[in-house]
Structures are given as structure tokens and as C-alpha cells.
Amino acid sequence: MSNDALSKNLWNEVLDFDLDQPLSEYNFSIRLAIENKWTEKFTERAILEYKKFMYLAATSDHLVSPSEIIDKVWHQHLIFTHSYSEFCKILGKVIQHVPSLHSSSDFERLSNARKYTNEIYRKVFGVQPVDIWLNEDMLESLDLPKAKYKIRSVVIVGILSFIALSFPLYHLFKPFIIKINNPYYVFNLFGIAISAFLFLEIHNRLVLKRIINKVISGSFLEQLTCQELIYLENLHLRSVIYISLSKLLKNNKIELDGRRFKIKINERVESVEELTVYETLKGTEPGTFPDLIYKLEVKPYYNRTKNSMDAFKKYFIKSKAFAFIFYSNFCVLAGVEMIAFLRYLTGISRNKPVVIIFTALVILSVLSILFLYRLTNLVCTLTIPSYYAENVLSDKDEQESDDWQYFLLGTAIFPSMLTSLIWEERKGRNKWPNDGSGGSCGSACSSGGGSSCGSCSSCGGCGGGSD
Secondary structure (H helix, E strand, O other): OOHHHHHHHHHHHHHHOOOOOOOOOOOHHHHHHHHHOOOHHHHHHHHHHHHHHHHHHHHOOOOEOOOHHHHHHHHHHHHOHHHHHHHHHHHOOOEEEEEOOOOHHHHHHHHHHHHHHHHHHHHHOOOOOHHHHOOOOHHHHHOOOEOOOOHHHHHHHHHHHHHHHHHHHHHHHHHHHOOOOOOHHHHHHHHHHHHHHHHHHHHHHHHHHHHHHHHOOOOHHHHOOHHHHHHHHHOOOHHHHHHHHHHHHHOOOEEEEOOEEEEOOOOOOOOHHHHHHHHHHHHHOOEEHHHHHHHHOOOHHHHHHHHHHHHHHHHHHOEHHHHHHHHHHHHHHHHHHHHHHHHHHHHHHOOOOOHHHHHHHHHHHHHHHHHHHHHHHHHHHHHHHHHHHHHHOOOHHHHOOHHHHHHHHHHHHOOHHHHHHHHHHHHOOOOOOOOOOOOOOOOOOOOOOOOOOOOOOOEEEEEEOOO
16 A cells, blocks of 8 residues: 555544544533633634644654644643543554743744644645634634723723713803703703614614624634524523424424423434433433523533633624724713703702703613613624624525524424423513522533643644654
8 A cells, every 4th residue: 555545544544533432511622612712613623623733743754833722622632531542543653742941942943843834734735724823712813903991991981081071061051051941952862862872873783794794704703603693692592502402302302291301212312412401301300491491501512602602702892893883882872961961960050850851861871871781792692693694594405404594583493382481481481390409510521531731831842752
């Protein structure tokens, strides 16, 4: 057999090696995603690039060096000792992890290793994925610079400035304000407020859409799963869990006995999603619907989705692009508030009734707070889901799957009994007794697990071990 054939066979074996075996609730991929706050597809791609790197390490006579992201995969695989040992047997040698010594000679050695790795990678696999090989973290692919000032700090300064400016503005505009009688002032105030809210809403949607259209190409946002989109759209895990239960009900893996879920006897578990639901039901069977939801919400399989999407939301809110939107909204709404506040001060100074304008001021304050809070969620709940609905879901096969149908149509695709339970839970009508058991994380290491590998110095590359 030729060397080319041998190399091809080796790569096929490396590619087919499943790091997630044996099946468990907290397998390699889920643990990797949770600890690094990665999306499901990005985790899969990082593992694939890790396999490519290890293949190059096994077939090369020179030192090769991983990227920061690949190094994170490598670190975790080293913790899964049995899996790593089996993987090295396939590679034909034990690949040693060599830490950096942070010396000048070591820097030169690593620099040469990186250059060689880039060259050999291009010869064997083609162009390197930039987001895996050049970035230190998944979120860097968005290329959104961080805002100079925190939103909380700007809000505090804005409130103090509002108070400081209100008194000189009061003396400046008092002669004009007293000429406008009620209820015309209040009517005009709400007309201005409604116009401001409508203008800001349209403006925010257009600007957020422009930002996402600019950054989504080539980033992890381009490869979100349906579960991740559903979580973004609702910002809670219950909606993600509903689709899991719906699929299991449709596939006759579980059944509803009245308002309680039960496992079908002798059903073979085929995925982590099924295993998570099965193990939860075993611990509380027969389980009521609310109790089952509470317990599933803390399971690793679902927390992977929550962690990655919450990390994205936090990153986006801290960006300069979003900060500009928030600051402009805050200033416009503060201006509307000032119009009401100046009228309030004028009424007090003239011993006039101020109940109506005070009520209007309170209503505007509450609406402004709610509007700004909604703005912090808008890119998740509207912009990205709308982008997928308009630009990504053009494949009919994808649209016909249960997951994407739920994303597009909501609970209408669910079995009627499940839909009834969801609506009862949402309305808070269920009065089912709790079995007294608390939520269980279910976080257990799979084979080769153990405590998490803490932060360490950057990886120095690897050298081939003994054959």
C-alpha cells in the first residue's frame, strides 16, 4: 500500500473517531461548549480542526503548533484520559503537549512551528478557517470593538446631568411653558412621546439589522442551530425544551398519561437529547409537566445553548456599535422626559395642580425604562431570528423539520396535548403537586473526565511521542 493510501486511511480513522463516546449527559462536546461558551456548530468545527491538527502532528517530523481555540480542545481531551489514549493509538504515537517557556529562544521556536503548521495545513487540507486558527475566542469573529464606557456608567452620568440641567432649563423655558394651558400641554407631550418611540423603534431595527448583516458573514452567527435561535427569540430555555418533548412524543419515545410524561418501555436511546429527557424522567417518574421543565432547564444539554447565547448577548451589549444606539435612545427619551419634568417644576413653583403632569411623568419614565430594557434584547429576540427567517431558511428540507417548523410557526406544530400543557403553564393555571425534589444539574463527567483543566500558559506545540 502506498504512503498516500496509508495517510488517507489514517485520516479517515481520525475523522471517524468519536470523542463523545460513551453516550452521556455531559459528554466531551457539551462540556467543551459549556466551559468555553461556544455554540454547537462552532464546537463541532473546533473539534474537526483539532483532529486535523493532531493528524498533522502524527504525520509530520517537525514541531507543529495549534491555535488558541484548538489548544482548548486539546486541553480538554487530555483530561479524558481513556479517550485520548485510544485516539493516540489510532494516530500511531502519543502526541505530547509541550507548554510554552516564555523565553526568547522558545518564542522563535514557536514562531517557526506556527509558520510550518500553516504551510503543511494548506498543502494537506487547504485554507485554514480564520475564526478557528487566528482568533483566541469564538466571539472575536464578530469583530465588534468594545465600548469605551459601560452603559451603566453612562446612565448614571446621564441621570445626574438630567438633574443638573433641569434647573437652568426651567428658568430658560418657564416663560414659554406657562403660556401653554392644560390639557394641551399633556396632549402635545404624549404626541411627542409617541412619535419619539415610533421613530426610535424604526431606527433601532434598521441599525441593528445593518450591524448584523455586516458581522454575520464568516462568524459563528451564520451557523446557529434551531435550538439556539429559539432560545434567542424567547430568552428562556422552556421553549427549547418544548421542541425536545414534542419530537419524543411524535416519535413515540415518551408518552403522556393525562398530564404526566412517561418513558416508553425498551426504547433505545439514540442521542444526548433523548438521554437527558430519559434520565430526568427516571428520577421523577411519573413527572408533572412543570416539574419536568424545571429539572431539564439545569441540564448540561440545554445549558450549552443558554451559555453560548447569553455570552453573545453580553458581548454585543458591551460593543461600541450597540452603545451608540443605546446612548442615542437614552438622550432622545431623556429629552421627552425633560419636557414633562419642566412642566412639573413650573406647576410646583406656581402652586398649580400637578397630579396629571406627575402621572404623565411617571408613565413616561416607566415606558422609557421598559423600552431601553427591550432594546438590550432586541438583537436577540428580533434581529437575528428575522435574518434567519428571511435569508437562511430557503432550503425546503430544513423548513420541513420539526425544529425549524417550530421556529417559524411556534406551538402550532406540537401535539395538541402538549400544546394544552404549555398554555396552562404559561397562564399559571396548573396546580399539580410538586414531588418535593429539587432540580438536579446532572453534570457528571463522562469517561476520562475529572475536574476541569484550569487556565494555563499558552501551548508550545507538540512533538511526536514514541511509535
